[in-house]
Amino acid sequence: MKFLAGTLAAVAAFSFGAITPALAQNPANASKTLEQVKARGVLACGSNPGLAGFGIPDEKGVWTGLDVDLCRAIAAAIFNDPNKVRFVPLTAKDRFTALQSGEIDVLSRNGTWTKLRETELGLLWTGVNYYDGQGFMVRKKLNVNSALELSGASICVQQGTTTELNLADFFRTNNMKYEGIAFATSAEAVKAYDAGRCDAYTTDASGLYGERLRLVNPDEHVILPEVISKEPLGPTVRQGDDQWFNLVKWVHFAKLNAEELGVTRANVDERLKSTNPEIRRLLGVEGDFGKPMGLTPDWAYRVIKHVGNYGEVFHRNVGDGSRLKIRRGLNNLWNKGGIMYAPPIR
Amino acid sequence: MTDAISTGAFVRRAFSEPLPPPPSERGALGWVRANLFGGPLSAALTILSVALLVWMTPGLVRWLLIDAVWSAPDGDACRQAGTGACWAYVRAKLLFFTYGSYPRDMLWRVDLTLLIGAALAVWLLWPDAKRKGLGLVLFLVVYPYVGVMLLHGMGDVTRGLLASVARLTGSQSLADMAANALPVVGTHLWGGIFVSLLVATVGIVVSLPLGVALALGRQSKAPVVRFFCIVLIEVVRGVPLITVLFMANTMLPLFVPANWTPDRLLRPLIGVALFASVYMAEVVRGGLAAVPRGQYEGAMALGLSHWRMMRLIVLPQALTVVIPGIVNSFIALFKDTTLVAIVGIFDFLRAVDTQRLDPTWTGPTISTTGYVFAAAFYFVFCFGMSRYSLMMERRLSYGRKH
Numbered sequence: 001m002k003f004l005a006g007t008l009a010a011v012a013a014f015s016f017g018a019i020t021p022a023l024a025q026n027p028a029n030a031s032k033t034l035e036q037v038k039a040r041g042v043l044a045c046g047s048n049p050g051l052a053g054f055g056i057p058d059e060k061g062v063w064t065g066l067d068v069d070l071c072r073a074i075a076a077a078i079f080n081d082p083n084k085v086r087f088v089p090l091t092a093k094d095r096f097t098a099l100q101s102g103e104i105d106v107l108s109r110n111g112t113w114t115k116l117r118e119t120e121l122g123l124l125w126t127g128v129n130y131y132d133g134q135g136f137m138v139r140k141k142l143n144v145n146s147a148l149e150l151s152g153a154s155i156c157v158q159q160g161t162t163t164e165l166n167l168a169d170f171f172r173t174n175n176m177k178y179e180g181i182a183f184a185t186s187a188e189a190v191k192a193y194d195a196g197r198c199d200a201y202t203t204d205a206s207g208l209y210g211e212r213l214r215l216v217n218p219d220e221h222v223i224l225p226e227v228i229s230k231e232p233l234g235p236t237v238r239q240g241d242d243q244w245f246n247l248v249k250w251v252h253f254a255k256l257n258a259e260e261l262g263v264t265r266a267n268v269d270e271r272l273k274s275t276n277p278e279i280r281r282l283l284g285v286e287g288d289f290g291k292p293m294g295l296t297p298d299w300a301y302r303v304i305k306h307v308g309n310y311g312e313v314f315h316r317n318v319g320d321g322s323r324l325k326i327r328r329g330l331n332n333l334w335n336k337g338g339i340m341y342a343p344p345i346r
Numbered sequence: 347m348t349d350a351i352s353t354g355a356f357v358r359r360a361f362s363e364p365l366p367p368p369p370s371e372r373g374a375l376g377w378v379r380a381n382l383f384g385g386p387l388s389a390a391l392t393i394l395s396v397a398l399l400v401w402m403t404p405g406l407v408r409w410l411l412i413d414a415v416w417s418a419p420d421g422d423a424c425r426q427a428g429t430g431a432c433w434a435y436v437r438a439k440l441l442f443f444t445y446g447s448y449p450r451d452m453l454w455r456v457d458l459t460l461l462i463g464a465a466l467a468v469w470l471l472w473p474d475a476k477r478k479g480l481g482l483v484l485f486l487v488v489y490p491y492v493g494v495m496l497l498h499g500m501g502d503v504t505r506g507l508l509a510s511v512a513r514l515t516g517s518q519s520l521a522d523m524a525a526n527a528l529p530v531v532g533t534h535l536w537g538g539i540f541v542s543l544l545v546a547t548v549g550i551v552v553s554l555p556l557g558v559a560l561a562l563g564r565q566s567k568a569p570v571v572r573f574f575c576i577v578l579i580e581v582v583r584g585v586p587l588i589t590v591l592f593m594a595n596t597m598l599p600l601f602v603p604a605n606w607t608p609d610r611l612l613r614p615l616i617g618v619a620l621f622a623s624v625y626m627a628e629v630v631r632g633g634l635a636a637v638p639r640g641q642y643e644g645a646m647a648l649g650l651s652h653w654r655m656m657r658l659i660v661l662p663q664a665l666t667v668v669i670p671g672i673v674n675s676f677i678a679l680f681k682d683t684t685l686v687a688i689v690g691i692f693d694f695l696r697a698v699d700t701q702r703l704d705p706t707w708t709g710p711t712i713s714t715t716g717y718v719f720a721a722a723f724y725f726v727f728c729f730g731m732s733r734y735s736l737m738m739e740r741r742l743s744y745g746r747k748h
Contacts, residue, residue, distance in 0.1 A: 052705045
């Protein structure tokens with residue numbers, strides 16, 4: 001027995017000895033991500049294994065969603081082919097390891113940008129492609145128009161989540177009373193809400209729209225405009241490869257700028273002849289803004305041609321063009337009441 | 347006394363026909379009395395079961411069959427109030443449930459692989475089949491190679507080999523084949539029933555020989571072999587399968603360089619196979635312990651070598667004894683394959699679980715329908731395995747019946 005314990009200890013010491021250097025050095029020799037992607041001929045994109053509207057395979061196995069389309073846009077910018085992406089479905093637990101170990105090039109999987117994740121895990125969020133936050137769903141017949149009118153309401157919530165804590169904070173800050181009814185899983189909480197056990201159901205707003213579809217009569221329910229917590233979701237890359245970081249970041253900004261300038265998938269070819277200097281710079285007619293990122297001058301043209309601008313992607317995957325019908329809200333452009341704002345290309 | 351036997355007296359030559367049992371013990375009524383109302387406990391249980399069936403069946407039948415939606419272009423028909431199971435959804439998603447994201451124009455590769463596998467399995471499992479040795483070689487050596495080539499694509503070595511053959515013979519069609527046939531389909535596209543079967547088959551096929559080897563090794567007289575087997579068995583058995591999968595998935599890529607990282611599907615495959623093997627080893631050890639000492643001694647007295655003794659005398663008896671245990675492990679393994687979902691593999695259950703969220707279909711009855719379908723699938727397979735093992739047990743236990 002002693003011998004066995006000794007061997008185990010030796011095995012453990014050996015494995016941990018092996019881990020430390022691997023973690024200490026920056027894995028996958030960073031600054032070369034773009035070269036690796038080009039050599040491989042395909043972008044490895046970490047995606048959610050199944051989140052309606054953000055990343056989910058359809059019955060043909062084709063991935064659809066807002067997050068997934070960002071990876072397609074990156075592939076379009078690099079290869080001029082949005083299909084040169086290998087989607088690696090990752091669970092919440094192994095998503096960051098897969099990025100750290102170099103198994104994927106970019107993680108676009110509704111990951112919330114937090115301080116610790118960025119500073120402790122050696123990751124960088126290149127921006128926010130969806131501003132999420134906790135919201136409320138109520139029955140239309142209650143005639144509630146704002147979360148501030150929910151005083152005294154009973155609210156279904158999933159147990160032991162930050163959702164539950166945010167709920168308590170919100171009602172305490174606003175001096176309102178509520179009766180929280182907690183359930184072990186979100187499915188149970190939704191079922192209880194649908195059965196009429198609570199007046200409202202709360203979770204992240206993006207999830208609320210998906211859950212609403214599973215109710216018996218989705219049209220009888222409404223999602224209140226308030227968002228009571230900050231959940232900025234965005235694509236993530238490894239630290240130490242600034243060129244790659246810029247590439248991912250500017251592909252997203254190009255989609256935002258295109259929407260702002262009214263360049264769409266349909267009119268992008270015609271806009272090549274535009275006299276607007278901003279559009280000319282965006283589409284690569286003037287200047288070479290792709291070169292510093294290791295791309296061709298028409299990188300943004302390719303993104304818009306193959307995937308579309310941010311508004312189109314939003315509309316198609318989660319907005320009115322989809323069954324989710326999520327309102328733009330915070331995710332609207334800065335000049336249309338939202339906070340989506342991209343620096344200029346010049 | 348002698349005149350009591352008179353020659354003219356009647357002597358009955360044949361037995362009279364036996365009278366039939368009383369009507370209460372006969373026919374359907376008798377069967378019911380004997381089997382359903384044999385005693386107060388039996389009668390109570392019968393009434394309880396019938397009541398339960400009467401209570402459940404109409405609702406179930408209505409939900410599963412009568413109110414069910416059998417065909418619809420999208421989820422709207424299934425969302426109407428009062429509808430039952432949404433089989434239209436299962437029909438629409440059946441390809442995804444079966445093949446995952448495997449390219450739709452290459453599904454024949456999966457079909458062919460499954461077909462060959464099924465044919466070989468029938469050959470090996472059919473008790474009266476001939477030349478099982480050849481079947482075993484085909485199944486264990488040739489089939490894995492052909493299977494990988496069909497499913498994953500032709501490897502560079504095979505391609506190179508084909509190309510050189512084409513150059514030698516000058517055949518243009520062979521050269522084309524070397525260049526284009528069976529393009530690689532990455533495992534990230536694999537999924538559905540086909541992956542569940544793959545994981546289970548690999549687990550079963552690896553675990554039986556490896557398990558027997560580990561069980562024999564654990565009894566070995568060579569201390570190094572014995573020690574190694576004991577450590578492997580106890581360590582792997584001492585951790586949950588989930589932990590093994592997580593270790594393989596999240597820790598392994600950190601130890602090894604990025605381009606050496608094993609494939610994402612290969613990792614859980616190795617984990618599951620290893621895990622199944624050590625459980626098998628313990629089952630087989632139980633069988634070995636059940637073989638009486640006299641059998642070993644008799645074999646040694648006949649002058650058999652260690653391996654021949656094991657092969658001819660001990661293992662056949664030991665394995666026959668533990669057939670229920672082996673099949674039990676296989677059934678558990680088959681259901682455990684669903685655990686690979688937590689490391690991001692789209693096995694059958696995961697495929698069902700993902701597709702129920704599809705906004706086109708999602709609705710109040712979709713999740714239940716999907717899970718009922720999954721339950722039926724797993725039941726059919728596990729029940730089939732269990733029946734097969736019962737049959738084999740009966741056949742193989744002839745020798746031990748007295």
